[in-house]
Amino acid sequence: MNAMPLELRAPRAPRPLSTPQLALASAPHCDPHWLDACLRQTTPTANALLKQIFGDSVMPRGEAVWLSDLIELMALFGVDPRATRTGVFRLTEQGCLYARRYGRRSAYALLPDAAEQLRGAWHSLSAPPDYAWDGSWSLVINTGGSGTAPAFAALRRSLAEQGYCALAPQVLARPTMPERCGRDDPPALGLAQQGSVLQVAGQQVDGLGPLQEMGRQAWNLDATAAPYHAFLRRFAPLRHALADGQALSARQAFALRMLVADAYRQCRASDPLLPSAFLPQDWPAMPAYELCLDLYLHTFPLARQHVEQSLGEPVPPPPPLRNERTLQRPPFRIHALSKA
Numbered sequence: 001m002n003a004m005p006l007e008l009r010a011p012r013a014p015r016p017l018s019t020p021q022l023a024l025a026s027a028p029h030c031d032p033h034w035l036d037a038c039l040r041q042t043t044p045t046a047n048a049l050l051k052q053i054f055g056d057s058v059m060p061r062g063e064a065v066w067l068s069d070l071i072e073l074m075a076l077f078g079v080d081p082r083a084t085r086t087g088v089f090r091l092t093e094q095g096c097l098y099a100r101r102y103g104r105r106s107a108y109a110l111l112p113d114a115a116e117q118l119r120g121a122w123h124s125l126s127a128p129p130d131y132a133w134d135g136s137w138s139l140v141i142n143t144g145g146s147g148t149a150p151a152f153a154a155l156r157r158s159l160a161e162q163g164y165c166a167l168a169p170q171v172l173a174r175p176t177m178p179e180r181c182g183r184d185d186p187p188a189l190g191l192a193q194q195g196s197v198l199q200v201a202g203q204q205v206d207g208l209g210p211l212q213e214m215g216r217q218a219w220n221l222d223a224t225a226a227p228y229h230a231f232l233r234r235f236a237p238l239r240h241a242l243a244d245g246q247a248l249s250a251r252q253a254f255a256l257r258m259l260v261a262d263a264y265r266q267c268r269a270s271d272p273l274l275p276s277a278f279l280p281q282d283w284p285a286m287p288a289y290e291l292c293l294d295l296y297l298h299t300f301p302l303a304r305q306h307v308e309q310s311l312g313e314p315v316p317p318p319p320p321l322r323n324e325r326t327l328q329r330p331p332f333r334i335h336a337l338s339k340a
Contacts (some may be wrong), residue, residue, distance in 0.1 A: 004094065039203060044262040046079045046087045054097070054110055055118040057307050062107035064100055064315040073310050076255060100315065107315040125268055129285040133275030136176035139200040163272025167219035176201065215278030216252050227267040228284035235291055242298055251311070253302035256295065257294055264292040 010338065043054070053073060058065050061089060067088065076082045086332060088108055096114040100107045108120070123204045140159060142152050156164075159172050167173040208214050238256065242248070276283070 016323050044259070046074065046088065048081045048262055049074055049077060049079065049258070050084070050087045051089060051096075051118075052262060054091075054108075054263070057311075059110055059115055059118060063310055063311075064107040066313070066315060067106045067108060070108070071309050076251065077258075083258060104315065107143075109315075125265060129268070129273055129289055131178055132277050133277050134173055135203045136201065137162075137173055137203065138176045139167070140172045141200065142170035163219070163274065167218075172271065175278065177273055201209065211277045212280065215274055217279075219272055219274065219278075221279070221283075224271050225284055227270060228288040230265050231267050231288045232284060232291060234263065235295060239291060239294055242295075248299065248302055250302045250306035253299040254306040257299040257303045260292055260295045260299075265286065 018188070050070070053065075053070065067085070071081045071084045071089065073201055075081075092099060095111060099109045100109065156172060159174075161176065162174070163172045163177075164172040186252070267285075271285060279285075293316075310332075
């Protein structure tokens, strides 16, 4: 897999501060510190940065990466070596990474199952949020059965994170998303086997009224729109500055791409991804997507250059495994990525 639609990474230059300082050389009609101001607003967590590095910078190369290179990449964002080591250890425990030892040096690579899930996650994230609806619905109905009330309550919370609304007291529903959005329903199989819930797919749902009004009443669209509006306020000036000829260094392009992708990921994590028929005319999801894509395309060549320079010395092939069980870990869950 070559360039992925949403590149995410992490740069160099150790520093003790928690916010990177990447002052730009001044350009005509442009504040030389516009990127600094952008970076100061928020910085991804250490775990989020590591997942982005492996999912977007290491995985397309098909290689392992030295721990020392990871530490250097993370340092640009004020992440100290200890926090980087702790983050790598946690991802290893989660079944995302496995370690290779070369004397006193360590390298880390993605396990195959984790790599597949990360590919799927970034593919879904790169799908445009705007789509036409074919009228299909997905419903989950509480039939009573032998399931417990707490079990159904937990299912309701899980389905709510997937964009389901309460169509009736015991009926949860959402417009069916296209496969390109890649968001599978949380498993209701256990309760279904107990006769506690009924999962239904169909197109005949009458009496809903105007869809835009239903969207406003059944989903908290104001809360969903807020991160998109914040994203547009934060990054739209950068697009204008770049269009006016503002220059970036390789590490600045890398930092900008990293922050843009992380901020957009957070927007999508809270979005039920409703069809456009349910949304107001001025819905900000598509403008935010287009802004993210523009900045991604602009920064890609220089950001890739910074990655190649930072990762430097390739990791040798892994030594022969004495026991296949050394690669067995608990299954990696992509939910951990979306909630970083």
